[in-house]
Amino acid sequence: MAPKTSIKRISTAPAGGTASPRKKTTRKTAPPTNPGRRSAVSAQKRAEKGWRGSEKAFQNAFEKSVIGKSLTRPDGSVRVNKAMADMLGYSIKALEGRNWRDITHPDDIDTTQKNVDALLSGKAESVRFTKRFIHKDGHAVWVDLGSTLRRDENGRPLYLITDLIDISERKHAEEILRASEATFAALFQANASALALTGIEDGRILDVNENWLALMGFRREEVLGKTAAEYGGWKNSAAREDMRRKLAATGSVRNHEAVCVRKGGEEITILFSAQIVEIEGERILLSSAVDITERKRAEAALAAERNILRTLIDYLPDNVFIKDPQGLIILNNLTHRRFLGRQGLDDVVGKSDRDFFEPALADRYMEDERRIVESGRPLIDYEEPTVDREGRLHWYLTTKVPVRDSRGKITALVGINHDITERKQVEQALKENEERLRDILFSTADWVWEVDENGVYTYSSQKGFDLFGSPPESVIGKTPFDFMPPDEARRIAAIFAEIAAHKAPIKDLENWNITKTGEKICILTNGVPILDGQGNLKGYRGVDKDITEHKKAEEQIRRSLQEKEILLREIYHRTKNNMNVISAMLSLRGESCGDEATTRTLRDIEDRIKAMALVHQKLYESPDLSRIDMRDYLIDLTSLLMKTSRPPDGLFRLECEAEPLRVPVDMAIPLGMIVTELFSNVFKHALPENGEVGVRLHLVQSGTGEIELTLSDDGIGVPPGFDFRASQTLGLQTVFMLVEHQLQGRVDFQSGRGVTCRIRIPAPDLPVEART
Amino acid sequence: MMGEPSILLVEDEAIIALDLRRKLQSAGYRVIGTAATGEDAAALAERGHPDVVLMDNHLAGPIDGIKAALRIRAHSDVPIIFMTGYLQDDAFRERVRPVRPVACLDKPIVLEELLKAIAAACRL
Numbered sequence: 001m002a003p004k005t006s007i008k009r010i011s012t013a014p015a016g017g018t019a020s021p022r023k024k025t026t027r028k029t030a031p032p033t034n035p036g037r038r039s040a041v042s043a044q045k046r047a048e049k050g051w052r053g054s055e056k057a058f059q060n061a062f063e064k065s066v067i068g069k070s071l072t073r074p075d076g077s078v079r080v081n082k083a084m085a086d087m088l089g090y091s092i093k094a095l096e097g098r099n100w101r102d103i104t105h106p107d108d109i110d111t112t113q114k115n116v117d118a119l120l121s122g123k124a125e126s127v128r129f130t131k132r133f134i135h136k137d138g139h140a141v142w143v144d145l146g147s148t149l150r151r152d153e154n155g156r157p158l159y160l161i162t163d164l165i166d167i168s169e170r171k172h173a174e175e176i177l178r179a180s181e182a183t184f185a186a187l188f189q190a191n192a193s194a195l196a197l198t199g200i201e202d203g204r205i206l207d208v209n210e211n212w213l214a215l216m217g218f219r220r221e222e223v224l225g226k227t228a229a230e231y232g233g234w235k236n237s238a239a240r241e242d243m244r245r246k247l248a249a250t251g252s253v254r255n256h257e258a259v260c261v262r263k264g265g266e267e268i269t270i271l272f273s274a275q276i277v278e279i280e281g282e283r284i285l286l287s288s289a290v291d292i293t294e295r296k297r298a299e300a301a302l303a304a305e306r307n308i309l310r311t312l313i314d315y316l317p318d319n320v321f322i323k324d325p326q327g328l329i330i331l332n333n334l335t336h337r338r339f340l341g342r343q344g345l346d347d348v349v350g351k352s353d354r355d356f357f358e359p360a361l362a363d364r365y366m367e368d369e370r371r372i373v374e375s376g377r378p379l380i381d382y383e384e385p386t387v388d389r390e391g392r393l394h395w396y397l398t399t400k401v402p403v404r405d406s407r408g409k410i411t412a413l414v415g416i417n418h419d420i421t422e423r424k425q426v427e428q429a430l431k432e433n434e435e436r437l438r439d440i441l442f443s444t445a446d447w448v449w450e451v452d453e454n455g456v457y458t459y460s461s462q463k464g465f466d467l468f469g470s471p472p473e474s475v476i477g478k479t480p481f482d483f484m485p486p487d488e489a490r491r492i493a494a495i496f497a498e499i500a501a502h503k504a505p506i507k508d509l510e511n512w513n514i515t516k517t518g519e520k521i522c523i524l525t526n527g528v529p530i531l532d533g534q535g536n537l538k539g540y541r542g543v544d545k546d547i548t549e550h551k552k553a554e555e556q557i558r559r560s561l562q563e564k565e566i567l568l569r570e571i572y573h574r575t576k577n578n579m580n581v582i583s584a585m586l587s588l589r590g591e592s593c594g595d596e597a598t599t600r601t602l603r604d605i606e607d608r609i610k611a612m613a614l615v616h617q618k619l620y621e622s623p624d625l626s627r628i629d630m631r632d633y634l635i636d637l638t639s640l641l642m643k644t645s646r647p648p649d650g651l652f653r654l655e656c657e658a659e660p661l662r663v664p665v666d667m668a669i670p671l672g673m674i675v676t677e678l679f680s681n682v683f684k685h686a687l688p689e690n691g692e693v694g695v696r697l698h699l700v701q702s703g704t705g706e707i708e709l710t711l712s713d714d715g716i717g718v719p720p721g722f723d724f725r726a727s728q729t730l731g732l733q734t735v736f737m738l739v740e741h742q743l744q745g746r747v748d749f750q751s752g753r754g755v756t757c758r759i760r761i762p763a764p765d766l767p768v769e770a771r772t
Numbered sequence: 773m774m775g776e777p778s779i780l781l782v783e784d785e786a787i788i789a790l791d792l793r794r795k796l797q798s799a800g801y802r803v804i805g806t807a808a809t810g811e812d813a814a815a816l817a818e819r820g821h822p823d824v825v826l827m828d829n830h831l832a833g834p835i836d837g838i839k840a841a842l843r844i845r846a847h848s849d850v851p852i853i854f855m856t857g858y859l860q861d862d863a864f865r866e867r868v869r870p871v872r873p874v875a876c877l878d879k880p881i882v883l884e885e886l887l888k889a890i891a892a893a894c895r896l
Contacts, residue, residue: 573830576857577785580880584791591794610880617857617879643882 068143068164074120074157076100087143087166089136105132105140119149120157130167142171193288200276200283203227203244215270215291217263235259235267243272247285251276260289268293319396319417322403325373325410327352327366336417341389361386372402373410383420395424447523447544450530453537455479455496467546469516483513485520503529503537510547521548565625572620579613604680607645611637611672619665628668630699630707631658637672638697641679650683651692658699661707663764670738671709671761677731677738678711678757686715686754693754705763712756724749776802777894780822782813782840783855784832792826792881799887810835814843822850824893826886827873829856829864838864841871851893855881 062069068084076099085092088103095103104112108131115127126148132140147162188195194212198205205223213220216233223231234240239258247253252275260270274287313320314334321332329348332340340356342348353362364384372379378401386394396417403412441448441461450459457464460475468475468483480496481489492511499506506527513521527542583606590602614637618628638656646652663671675697686693698710718724724732735757739747745761779801783789789806796803804820807813809832817825825844829837841852851874858864859878868876874896875889 573857577788577830581785581787583880584785584788588787588791588794591798613880621857621860640880640882643884 072160142168198285450541452539522551569620572616576616611676627662630661713754777823781806783828784808809833810840813840817844825852
């Protein structure tokens with residue numbers, strides 16, 4: 001706590017330090033120094049001289065004095081003059097002979113008695129003290145009194161001579177002052193600000209309050225009697241000097257911002273105020289400091305934030321603008337200025353939309369804003385068209401919000417335009433696409449659908465509803481299996497599960513369904529899996545095609561083909577049978593005719609008919625009913641010929657080497673007959689004397705597809721110069737005719753050891769035109 | 773076996789049957805009958821007790837050679853030789869198995885093979 005004794009009296013000093021007329025500083029024991037008092041003492045001395053010299057003169061001086069006087073006898077009774085009687089509100093007569101105790105304030109009787117005793121005992125020649133008398137109306141009257149004792153010649157006390165001055169007013173002022181001092185001390189200590197009292201001349205700290213100590217971090221004894229330079233409170237001594245100069249010039253400083261250093265070195269920013277005050281006649285600097293460090297930090301942070309915000313707003317891709325309620329621009333960002341075709345803020349501030357847009361658009365914008373101001377309601381995220389400087393149409397998503405002051409009055413509008421032109425274009429294109437798709441889906445005969453990962457329909461085109469039920473819930477929410485007969489549902493569910501497990505597409509999956517009318521229809525399903533971003537199967541989408549008619553037609557064709565196949569097989573079979581019957585008839589005739597030559601001729605014919613019958617047998621055994629395997633046929637034919645036509649007296653070794661080769665029937669029959677003719681020739685003409693002939697049949701297809709059939713024997717051959725082509729034998733003529741005329745091939749005979757016949761015919765797969 | 777072996781010839785084509793019968797007779801066999809239908813074949817087999825049945829698979833009427841052979845087999849173990857153009861046909865081979873034919877000859881029939889098969893059957 002600040003020592004209270006240091007604070008006595010304070011009065012504010014005017015500029016320049018000239019004090020108002022000073023009130024006296026009085027000590028109870030101090031001798032009176034005022035002129036009145038000096039005159040009272042000299043009057044007393046004169047009275048004493050007068051008393052000794054002239055009792056009359058003393059009495060006159062006593063009674064006429066303007067200063068209160070009293071004579072007090074040793075028994076305590078008093079004589080007073082008029083000034084004294086007036087002071088206490090009595091008449092002289094009323095006080096005459098009364099004891100001093102009767103008119104003394106009870107609290108001051110003892111003090112008075114002590115002083116009286118001191119005089120009577122000779123311990124003091126004179127006393128001076130203040131005391132209270134009781135006024136006639138009861139209030140206390142403070143007096144400053146001085147007494148001396150008058151003795152007789154023998155030194156016995158005669159009376160006390162007392163001068164009295166009314167100091168009640170002064171006492172009252174002192175009371176007020178004391179109260180004021182106490183108030184100041186309390187305020188000084190209890191003040192929320194950090195307060196300090198500093199000597200104005202030397203700058204040394206006289207006192208500080210607790211808040212000052214808390215603010216600066218010092219203990220009281222560390223700073224009392226020290227200057228700021230000594231305890232290091234100011235960061236910048238130049239700033240301190242600056243503040244002192246200002247103080248000297250104006251007598252006070254208000255809210256001067258300064259940086260101080262706390263004990264320990266921490267810097268704080270304070271708001272410094274100071275005023276010169278006068279205390280006990282001394283000019284003292286009363287200063288206060290308010291810590292605004294946090295506020296400064298917050299301000300700095302706010303400023304930085306504002307700067308960031310401003311930069312952010314400036315470089316936002318959206319237009320940001322602030323307008324007053326009349327629609328005049330207060331502020332806008334760079335993007336908006338660029339859009340308006342202006343560079344600086346000065347080019348736009350105070351302007352309205354009419355300065356930048358064609359009238360119809362400007363009116364529309366301003367009308368919107370007028371409504372916001374009127375209604376107080378913002379417009380949020382509404383789409384509006386605009387036209388840029390090049391005259392291109394843009395679409396904006398706009399928000400305009402009213403800004404209100406603390407009283408709720410709308411002072412501005414904040415607007416944001418977000419360019420959604422591209423989105424609008426995409427939306428438009430999407431809409432057109434959707435319409436196109438919808439029209440296609442509506443008009444297509446196929447059923448377009450989507451199912452989720454559980455196979456439940458989530459989408460169906462109109463066709464689905466046409467087939468399975470009009471309300472959407474007849475299809476949506478169901479699965480494809482709900483429309484299938486139970487067996488079919490099980491079959492398709494198994495297939496679908498396999499496909500879905502591999503996330504594979506559905507390809508041409510035929511399935512049977514029952515329509516809403518109970519009709520059984522066949523659907524051809526194609527679909528693709530729908531995968532999410534992680535590749536998880538989310539469902540399928542695809543197209544179903546009603547192929548019932550197609551299936552019926554297909555079935556009809558299949559049946560028809562089957563019938564045709566059966567018929568064809570039957571025809572081949574019957575042809576073969578008929579040929580066998582003819583062969584049997586020839587055999588019967590041959591056996592019964594009795595003529596060797598005729599029998600041989602009939603057997604030759606029988607062989608050729610069997611060769612043809614064998615082709616028909618191979619045909620009805622063949623899977624495609626139009627071609628036969630020549631290898632298979634030749635093995636069977638040569639085997640048959642070896643068994644039926646071989647002369648009984650010869651030994652024939654047959655070696656048959658043939659490639660599997662499927663040829664059409666119109667090639668197989670002539671080839672069969674050629675082989676039969678050639679074998680017949682070998683059987684008839686090739687047999688040597690030892691009766692043993694090797695026969696080799698070779699069938700091969702060349703790279704170009706040409707079929708080459710070679711039959712060679714190691715028999716006796718032909719005579720030198722034998723011309724095969726010129727030969728008149730029916731067999732050879734038949735061979736030439738069949739090869740060259742019918743098959744458009746080439747035939748070549750060679751003789752040496754035996755005969756070799758090589759036949760080349762065009763590829764059977766070539767079109768007929770290419771072969772002819 | 774007493775005298776010439778007897779043969780039941782089952783063939784729906786009359787000329788072929790005639791040709792075969794004459795050839796078999798020329799080879800010294802006794803043809804006890806020719807049947808064109810399965811029913812006739814079964815009846816003749818039951819009645820005539822042939823030593824060998826020569827059976828064409830393709831017959832007139834609703835009963836084919838295999839069915840006729842099964843009827844015969846129901847009361848007789850007579851050797852049956854099949855003649856068919858379907859020798860390579862799996863379905864035929866499967867169907868003919870219960871008949872337990874002694875031989876299956878491919879058509880057109882080669883007389884030598886037929887006679888060999890009959891001779892073998894007669895030795896059973």
